[in-house]
Amino acid sequence: MATETFLEDIDYSDAIKKQAMLAAIIDSSDDAIISKTLEGIITSWNQAARKMFGYEESEVIGRHISLLIPYDRQQEEDMIIDSIRRGLKVQHFETLRQTSDGRLIPISLTVSPIKSEDGTVIGASKIARDISEQVKAREEIRALNARKDEFIGIAGHELRTPITTIKGYMQLLEGQAESGVARDFLRKALRQVNKLNRLVGDLLDVSKIQAGQLQYNMIACRLLPVVREGIETVRQIYSGHSIELITPIEDPVITADGAKIEQVLINFLTNAVKYSPAAANIIVKVITSEGKAIVSVKDFGIGIPRHHLDDIFNRYYRVNPDQGSGGLGIGLYISREIIRRHGGDTWVESKEGEGSVFYFSLPLPG
Ligand code: ADP
Numbered sequence: 001m002a003t004e005t006f007l008e009d010i011d012y013s014d015a016i017k018k019q020a021m022l023a024a025i026i027d028s029s030d031d032a033i034i035s036k037t038l039e040g041i042i043t044s045w046n047q048a049a050r051k052m053f054g055y056e057e058s059e060v061i062g063r064h065i066s067l068l069i070p071y072d073r074q075q076e077e078d079m080i081i082d083s084i085r086r087g088l089k090v091q092h093f094e095t096l097r098q099t100s101d102g103r104l105i106p107i108s109l110t111v112s113p114i115k116s117e118d119g120t121v122i123g124a125s126k127i128a129r130d131i132s133e134q135v136k137a138r139e140e141i142r143a144l145n146a147r148k149d150e151f152i153g154i155a156g157h158e159l160r161t162p163i164t165t166i167k168g169y170m171q172l173l174e175g176q177a178e179s180g181v182a183r184d185f186l187r188k189a190l191r192q193v194n195k196l197n198r199l200v201g202d203l204l205d206v207s208k209i210q211a212g213q214l215q216y217n218m219i220a221c222r223l224l225p226v227v228r229e230g231i232e233t234v235r236q237i238y239s240g241h242s243i244e245l246i247t248p249i250e251d252p253v254i255t256a257d258g259a260k261i262e263q264v265l266i267n268f269l270t271n272a273v274k275y276s277p278a279a280a281n282i283i284v285k286v287i288t289s290e291g292k293a294i295v296s297v298k299d300f301g302i303g304i305p306r307h308h309l310d311d312i313f314n315r316y317y318r319v320n321p322d323q324g325s326g327g328l329g330i331g332l333y334i335s336r337e338i339i340r341r342h343g344g345d346t347w348v349e350s351k352e353g354e355g356s357v358f359y360f361s362l363p364l365p366g
Contacts, residue, residue, distance in 0.1 A: 277300025
């Protein structure tokens with residue numbers, strides 16, 4: 001007569017049951033789970049490891065883990081074992097490993113020390129996750145982004161030429177316009193053309209930054225004339241706001257591309273105007289501190305909710321994307337890039353409903 005025995009009927013001790021359960025979990029995992037001694041000798045190998053690397057358990061137990069490591073990455077094992085010996089975990093380390101038929105697979109590796117009862121590290125357990133799909137998706141996103149940036153670059157160039165021509169003819173007409181009304185209309189239209197030109201310029205800058213082709217013309221110059229020039233430009237466009245300038249006694253000497261620093265200031269100032277429709281004052285302050293010149297632009301406008309502060313310097317990021325007007329969300333991104341290339345920093349302090357202060361710093365020659 002056939003008899004059937006169920007796991008529950010066997011009088012295992014709790015410890016043995018627990019161990020059987022853990023072994024079952026390890027074997028049903030989708031991640032490769034492998035343990036090894038501190039010398040790197042493989043001591044256990046689950047089903048997923050078999051599938052991922054193509055070796056049977058009997059082929060790998062007792063062999064060195066370097067079997068799975070590509071030739072040019074062998075030094076990684078020393079680094080991992082070094083952490084493990086010190087009792088430290090290696091978490092989500094992205095690397096490549098080699099299968100039995102020589103294929104390389106991208107994996108995310110987490111290695112933890114195995115400790116004896118007295119706490120001595122006696123080995124390591126490693127969990128390897130196949131991240132081929134994520135890596136492929138990342139590559140696709142990168143390629144699509146590159147195509148988008150290329151398109152933006154081409155579109156920018158194509159738009160620039162007709163805008164320049166339109167602007168030229170309008171300037172000619174403005175000079176010849178006889179009635180005050182015509183001149184006024186032309187002036188208004190020219191202001192919009194200039195705005196369009198700046199937007200196209202920003203788009204071109206973004207595509208140049210992405211391609212690593214934004215050119216800098218660095219020379220030793222004084223900071224205050226650059227700041228005054230930037231303020232003057234914005235004053236002419238937005239006459240409804242008053243811009244106060246507070247300066248240090250001595251004009252700092254910087255090594256910079258003055259036109260690009262002015263572009264950053266104009267961007268901060270334009271934002272200060274755009275995002276403070278109900279307030280008329282803006283304060284620009286220049287100070288020197290600890291080997292740096294710091295320029296700040298303070299407005300008393302709508303401010304920025306705290307949870308957006310970390311993101312606003314990112315490409316295409318806008319706090320209220322649904323609210324028309326605004327802009328393209330690239331001005332701060334370009335500003336951060338320009339300042340970073342000068343060895344400085346950009347940051348912001350803001351309170352919703354009270355206003356914002358945008359800062360950039362530039363290193364002073366030592
Ligand atoms: P945009 O062209 O949209 O102004 P920016 O990169 O210059 O792009 O700014 C990104 C976002 O940061 C803006 O859309 C706006 O939401 C927010 N922001 C920038 N400056 C200010 C400011 N002074 N006050 C309030 N919000 C601001």
